[in-house]
Amino acid sequence: MPVLEAYSFIMRINIAPQQLAAFIVVAETCSFSEAAGRLAMSQPALSRLIRLIEDTLGTRLFDRDTRNVTLTPAGRELLPIAQRIVREFDSSFSDLARFVSGQRGRISIATLPSIAAVLLPGAIARFRAKRPDVDFHILDALSGTAQEAVLRGEAEIGLTAQPQPDRSLSFAPLLSDEFGVVCRRDDVLAQLGSTTWDVFASRPFIAMAAGTSVRAITDAAFLQIGLAVAPLLECSFLATARALVNSRLGITALPGLTVPLMAETGLVWRPLVSPSFRRPLGIIRRAGSSLTPAALEFIGYLHTEVRQREKETAGGSAIHSEASEAPTE
Amino acid sequence: MPVLEAYSFIMRINIAPQQLAAFIVVAETCSFSEAAGRLAMSQPALSRLIRLIEDTLGTRLFDRDTRNVTLTPAGRELLPIAQRIVREFDSSFSDLARFVSGQRGRISIATLPSIAAVLLPGAIARFRAKRPDVDFHILDALSGTAQEAVLRGEAEIGLTAQPQPDRSLSFAPLLSDEFGVVCRRDDVLAQLGSTTWDVFASRPFIAMAAGTSVRAITDAAFLQIGLAVAPLLECSFLATARALVNSRLGITALPGLTVPLMAETGLVWRPLVSPSFRRPLGIIRRAGSSLTPAALEFIGYLHTEVRQREKETAGGSAIHSEASEAPTE
DNA sequence: CGATCTTACGGGATTCGTAAACATA
């Protein structure tokens, strides 16, 4: 009811943009038959179509005898209107088609800094090479913040650790991030190919702050192997952890993806085994809500990026190989 | 063919503005059933309508389960587009409806100065009281110029003497303008109620220039009564004729309508009889071309104006009575 | 279990193309 009042004419005047386009062609050609040819329809059909518009508007649009077709004043009045509407219609739906096909859009991603630094740049670079008109908005945050951003709709997708099961959030695994020990290059551990978790029984452990996805795993690891590790040193930022390790205050356990953030500092990363722990990372999104076509396509690029990294590092993580190269510096 | 290329989407995307309006209502209410109520249609019909748009665009517009209806990104993209198109459509056709109903428009009239001065002001004043948004464009010119203006489309209608029969010009009589003699108030002729054409056998005749509608009639009149009148004095403008008569250089014969243009100059007008000549005045327009609705309505006002003048002057012309009042000054 | 969207189906309206009729230069 409010609608019928708000738009008074649209509910009564039933004219499709295609009909207006047909009118425009007739007006431009001043001939029903030629216009019919251009419109790929029969001439009587076009004649009736125009008649229909005329009946709807209650006025003649063309003065026509068998030889001449000329716009009436009402027709001259309608012509620019029709042209404007058709142009608007066409350009709008052209834009929309580009959006729907993923050529245009804006992808907002809430992500852990490690993913933002390691996985995203390559994926975005390759994606933008194909879709230069898609913009990205990246919100790097800790796991919880990222989830909230997705839930509030501020971010379309989140790249984080697997969240607690939540009806309104869906999680799709992307990769699992192997934990390793991080120590100085001159540390005895750096000589080994891998290390076991009980190393932290004899070495000071630098823990990440509670609430981080890393801390959740390390807690679970120590619990599983029955090791009571006192968090003597605890920090929130990787840069801090890096500095602490570098200062010989202890060693830490971090997923492989985080290490490039500490690169070129003389630290190395070696897999932690017996058992090996992994941090499941993936894509979260609001359950039951569609993604933009561009984001949908971009997710494919993310998977490709992950596969490529796995292939490059041949079973280990890229950080592993980088850490291996470190001694050669 | 050029059209199909120029407007690439409009020929493939077949969406009526009403469908977009329906989409807007669903988007605003987030409910198919409530929207269906507002749109005065059944809910399944609305469901199918939305589905149709979705199929046409190749994307979902709403994420919907049995409890919630939410816009998808594509739907959010379409919403402002739909609103813009619907608004444009509605306001444009609202304007057009005002034009078609004669409430809005522009009437261009090519007219003889006498009609412009005597008939038009009253008709326009009464018309604009009812249609304040209709503009007038008046081109006052001699008969031939006015006809050309109408033929060229510069003027929509012409108010002139009856033209030579012309296929491309149609003439509708409006009034016939009685000829009379124009002389000084102190002239002996002013004492008489009327005068015969042979008065010009004994008095100098001031002729209007060849090509004027007045000259055409006076020539015909002299020819008919067999009077050879030498055009000793000839002029194009009524103001000149007025001055010549006022200077006692002669007298002239003019249709009643022209006299108000010479009013308050001490001249009087008396009917010329035996026989009485009349200048047929009317409305010319291009044959076979429609008029604007406003002009069509205005023509009715012109006829009313003429009838009113005839009633006021009770069988004579308004000029006649005004001339009669002159001696009382 | 209730509210809501979707699918199925029959009827009515609209629109198309072909063919014939019509009108003017």
Next chain:
DNA sequence: TATGTTTACGAATCCCGTAAGATCG
């Protein structure tokens, strides 16, 4: 007479409303 528009008519399509079905809270 030739060109171009309108009318007539049968067929296909589209769209609506009613009724039944499915699904989630």
